[in-house]
Amino acid sequence: MPTLLAYAAPREGAVLDRELGDLDALELGVGKVAAAMKLSAALARDRPDALVLFGVCGAYPARHLRRGLRALGVLDLCVVASEVMADEGVATPEGFLDLAGLGLGERGPIHADRELSERIAAALGCPQAPGATVSTGAGTDALSEAYAARSGAVVETMEGGAVATVCRRFGVPFAQLRVVSNRTGDRSEGGWDLDGALVELRQALARLRSEGVI
Numbered sequence: 675m676p677t678l679l680a681y682a683a684p685r686e687g688a689v690l691d692r693e694l695g696d697l698d699a700l701e702l703g704v705g706k707v708a709a710a711m712k713l714s715a716a717l718a719r720d721r722p723d724a725l726v727l728f729g730v731c732g733a734y735p736a737r738h739l740r741r742g743l744r745a746l747g748v749l750d751l752c753v754v755a756s757e758v759m760a761d762e763g764v765a766t767p768e769g770f771l772d773l774a775g776l777g778l779g780e781r782g783p784i785h786a787d788r789e790l791s792e793r794i795a796a797a798l799g800c801p802q803a804p805g806a807t808v809s810t811g812a813g814t815d816a817l818s819e820a821y822a823a824r825s826g827a828v829v830e831t832m833e834g835g836a837v838a839t840v841c842r843r844f845g846v847p848f849a850q851l852r853v854v855s856n857r858t859g860d861r862s863e864g865g866w867d868l869d870g871a872l873v874e875l876r877q878a879l880a881r882l883r884s885e886g887v888i
């Protein structure tokens with residue numbers, strides 16, 4: 675089976691219109707549980723050569739990033755090179771304890787397939803960036819600052835780490851293409867442009883298709 679495309683929300687999948695030809699994709703649902711369940715069931719049936727997750731994401735603003743990282747702006751494209759589970763753990767008065775630190779599970783980073791990620795980034799001329807996966811999106815400055823600091827991520831999604839984990843378990847090479855739809859932090863400052871991000875996403879997929887990457 676060739677490369678399988680996947681997305682979380684129906685609006686992301688809607689970019690695959692007729693002009694993109696016979697590209698087919700799997701709708702996973704929003705969030706880690708929905709995405710992991712749907713993808714596990716699909717990979718138990720069919721084993722694609724690779725899986726490319728595409729969609730929109732939030733970008734941590736520059737003021738929240740770890741030193742040395744470059745912030746992305748709204749409508750920027752990126753390939754997410756690795757994922758950290760940024761809010762799985764326990765909040766304590768002394769700070770956040772992640773699952774790995776508690777000896778209860780994995781935090782990441784979970785790395786995407788390097789070769790596939792490089793091919794996508796080269797075809798689109800876009801950067802690769804570290805990602806954080808969360809169940810509660812960072813819609814306040816306090817949460818955005820905390821997630822960015824503890825994860826070292828540049829972008830935030832609600833499915834990436836779950837999809838990367840499932841692909842690793844099934845031995846399926848995984849890459850993730852995202853377009854920034856908003857900055858994280860206080861929502862009035864987020865510059866949300868979901869429609870514009872979906873236009874960029876469609877153009878990127880068309881380019882990957884025309885260059886034979888997907």
Ligand SMILES: O=C(O)c1cccc(C(=O)CC[C@H]2O[C@@H](n3cnc4c(=O)[nH]cnc43)[C@H](O)[C@@H]2O)c1
Pocket residue numbers: 682683704705729730731732733808811812830831832833855856857858868
């Ligand atoms: O919040 C809204 O008003 C809203 C309206 C329509 C659609 C959406 C989404 O689809 C956002 C969630 C979706 O996209 C990814 N995403 C986008 N921005 C972020 C973010 O800042 N933090 C985490 N995830 C984000 C996410 O993977 C979801 O699948 C929102």
